[in-house]
Amino acid sequence: MxxxxxxxxxxxxxxxxxxxxxxxxxxxxxxxxxxxxxxxxxxxxxxxxxxxxxxxxxxxxxxxxxxxxxxxxxxxxxxxxxxxxxxxxxxxxxxxxxxxxxxxxxxxxxxxxxKDVLEKQFNRTMEDYTTSIEAQHAWSLVQGELQCCGINGPNDWKRIYINTTVPSTCCHLLPENVKQCTSVYASQEGCYPKLLNFLDTxxxxxxxxxxxxxxxxxxxxxxxxxxxxxxxxxxxxx
Structure with a gap:
């Protein structure tokens, strides 16, 4: 039993x-x-x-x-x-x-x-932007997907461009009569804080x-x- x-x-x-x-x-x-x-x-x-x-x-x-x-x-x-x-x-x-x-x-x-790694990598890829296709692709990707511009804003691109011109991926709502993407029409949000927030999530x-x-x-x-x-x-x- x-x-x-x-x-x-x-x-x-x-x-x-x-x-x-x-x-x-x-x-x-x-x-x-x-x-x-x-x-x-x-x-x-x-x-x-x-x-x-x-x-x-x-x-x-x-x-x-x-x-x-x-x-x-x-x-x-x-x-x-x-x-x-x-x-x-x-x-x-x-x-x-x-x-x-x-x-x-x-x-x-x-x-x-x-934070330190992101800041370092953003500055490095921006410095290599004119000479590296990989850096150009990386910036196009992050600016297009996150709808941002530059590290902390479009003014960061002044180290690359002489005038107010910025990469075309910075302008997400460019007016029809405007042919060139400038800091005036670019997203004012930087990619560094947006990516940092994305990764934190x-x-x-x-x-x-x-x-x-x-x-x-x-x-x-x-x-x-x-x-x-x-x-x-x-x-x-x-």
Whole structure:
């Protein structure tokens, strides 16, 4: 009778943990999707950000893929009632959690340097504007997408142009009778503050996603340890 009761309780635990593994699988997919969205949103601003800053979404997609794989491992362990597989699932999940904490700390440190990096990169690409096609493309892209002009405003282009002329991508609503884009008709907002605000928003999203994933992972470790213990107790009883 006792063995039957333990077996029923074990089945109930397996059913409960199975739903949790489904949650972890969905969490992994969600993480991959968020990383892909953010990557596609601002990877083309790498000329202003630098490679060390736009690798975060790639890392997020890798972590999501690992969570997806580890969740299947845990699910197999639950279905086979394998204490070893469940413990392996717990260890891998904890490793991913520790890795995420390290990435989060590194990301916070990098984010504090973002203002200086952006300012440096904006000035560098503007100085190279007349000689570098890559710099011209980068400025055309950021000014066209963010509807801005110059670093802090259209007057920044005076270091490149002698008169009030500015790049054509600065003028987003040029009157029909005006043929040349000048600082008078250009957007008065600078690209530096707009891009900084854009990246801050994405960084905040990354932070919330990271915290959510970490909480789910800790819950997963607790559930997995409980299930592993239930397996051992059931086998000892039998």
């Amino acid at each position: 006792r063995n039957r009761t333990n077996h029923v309780n074990l089945i109930d635990k397996i059913c409960g943990i199975h739903h949790n593994f489904e949650l972890y699988i969905m969490t992994g997919l969600f993480t991959i999707i968020i990383g892909a969205i953010i990557q596609s949103s601002y990877h083309h601003y790498e000329n202003f950000i630098g490679e060390s800053f736009w690798t975060a979404p790639i890392v997020l997609m890798v972590v999501g893929s690992l969570i997806f794989f580890i969740s299947f491992l845990g699910c197999c362990g639950a279905m086979r009632e394998s204490s070893c597989l469940i413990l392996t699932f717990s260890v891998f999940l904890m490793i991913v959690f520790v890795t995420e904490v390290g990435i989060g700390v590194a990301g916070y440190i990098k984010h504090s340097e973002l 994405k960084s905040l999203l990354l932070g919330f996603v990271g915290i959510g994933i970490a909480i789910v992972q800790l819950i997963g470790v607790v559930f997995a340890c409980a299930l592993s213990r239930a397996f051992r107790e059931n086998y000892e009883t039998v």
